[in-house]
Amino acid sequence: MTPPSDIVLAADAAPSVAAPTVLLSDRLREPWQIALSQAVRTRSELLSLLNLENHERVPPPRVARDFPLLVPRSYVHRIRPGDPDDPLFRQVWAAASEDSSVNGFTEDAVGDEAARLGPGILQKYRGRALLVTTGACAIHCRYCFRRHYPYSEEPRQLADWEPALQLLAADPTIMEVLLSGGDPLTIPDRRLSELLDRLDAIPHLQRVRIHTRLPVVLPERVTTALIDRLVSGRLQPVVVIHANHSQELQFDAADAIRRLSQPVTVLNQAVLLRGVNDSVEALVELSERLMSLRVLPYYLHQLDRVTGAAEFEVPVEVGKELISELHRRLPGYLVPRYVQEVPGAPHKVPISLAVSSLSDDTP
Ligand code: SF4
Numbered sequence: 001m002t003p004p005s006d007i008v009l010a011a012d013a014a015p016s017v018a019a020p021t022v023l024l025s026d027r028l029r030e031p032w033q034i035a036l037s038q039a040v041r042t043r044s045e046l047l048s049l050l051n052l053e054n055h056e057r058v059p060p061p062r063v064a065r066d067f068p069l070l071v072p073r074s075y076v077h078r079i080r081p082g083d084p085d086d087p088l089f090r091q092v093w094a095a096a097s098e099d100s101s102v103n104g105f106t107e108d109a110v111g112d113e114a115a116r117l118g119p120g121i122l123q124k125y126r127g128r129a130l131l132v133t134t135g136a137c138a139i140h141c142r143y144c145f146r147r148h149y150p151y152s153e154e155p156r157q158l159a160d161w162e163p164a165l166q167l168l169a170a171d172p173t174i175m176e177v178l179l180s181g182g183d184p185l186t187i188p189d190r191r192l193s194e195l196l197d198r199l200d201a202i203p204h205l206q207r208v209r210i211h212t213r214l215p216v217v218l219p220e221r222v223t224t225a226l227i228d229r230l231v232s233g234r235l236q237p238v239v240v241i242h243a244n245h246s247q248e249l250q251f252d253a254a255d256a257i258r259r260l261s262q263p264v265t266v267l268n269q270a271v272l273l274r275g276v277n278d279s280v281e282a283l284v285e286l287s288e289r290l291m292s293l294r295v296l297p298y299y300l301h302q303l304d305r306v307t308g309a310a311e312f313e314v315p316v317e318v319g320k321e322l323i324s325e326l327h328r329r330l331p332g333y334l335v336p337r338y339v340q341e342v343p344g345a346p347h348k349v350p351i352s353l354a355v356s357s358l359s360d361d362t363p
Helices: 007-011 031-037 043-049 087-092 158-170 189-200 224-232 251-261 280-292 316-329 355-359
Strands: 116-118 128-132 176-180 207-211 236-241 265-271 296-301 337-340
Touching (some): 128 158, 224 236, 280 316
Parallel strands (some): 128 176, 265 296
């Protein structure tokens, strides 16, 4: 990943926990920004916090230089100490295999470059357009499909967004705008509100959809001010969170998501990940936990084949069997749509069920 374009403005990020570079005084920052600046950024500290000092004493993979370890402390608290196979630990720990070149895995696995309409704006599907609002995230997920995205080429200040806003305003067929990144909720309230104001003023837009992992990984971000701004605009807000395992939805994260999902439509998209959620039990628990927080399981994505993420891939045939079993165990609305992003396709491509599911012998 190219260093995020506005990480200083968005997160006031520090290079290490031991000696944080404080660019604004804590007095001027929101609690969530302070929490983000205090995220764990070294492998040694993460291992120490998790009683895993004996784990993998090897240097980080070369690719981790551009996409280094980043884990908020709230998320660390949800990882089981002493367990290198913990499903949350696996999502943030860069394995040596990231340096391996694997056939079929590329830097632009989802065709972002071909979908780029202009600076910061992508359009893949009819009626919707996506703004790459920032390169900053609160966590670095090792399977991230945009880990190699050229964020430094995208707009930084609101004024830089003019061409993208003009493109949106000029196309009355676009009814929904997606804020993506990076993570759009790493943008401070004032700047986020300015962007939302500009989108509110485009009459044919009806909805703003925010794709974010912050309610899950940095629950401090779900403030009353943020919720108030989302519900007070003209555009109907939809928030799509990203949780892959029920263990992520505990403690402060559960509280934050519950608060958010009262006034706002909240959906979840997960990625099917080897060693994280590739079992029926894990996926059932995830759906049940989401529903208890008033969040509908929306998508289960087949892994995007991005360079460095091969170790997370689950064969499609296995995914189909898992979904078939979910249908047997859960009401239909708790079974996520199993989909794949195919570059150039006019929508997310549903992956059909395993044929064996049609000869179900359960009552
Ligand atoms: S939060 Fe999303 S964009 Fe950021 S690293 Fe994780 S998957 Fe990628």
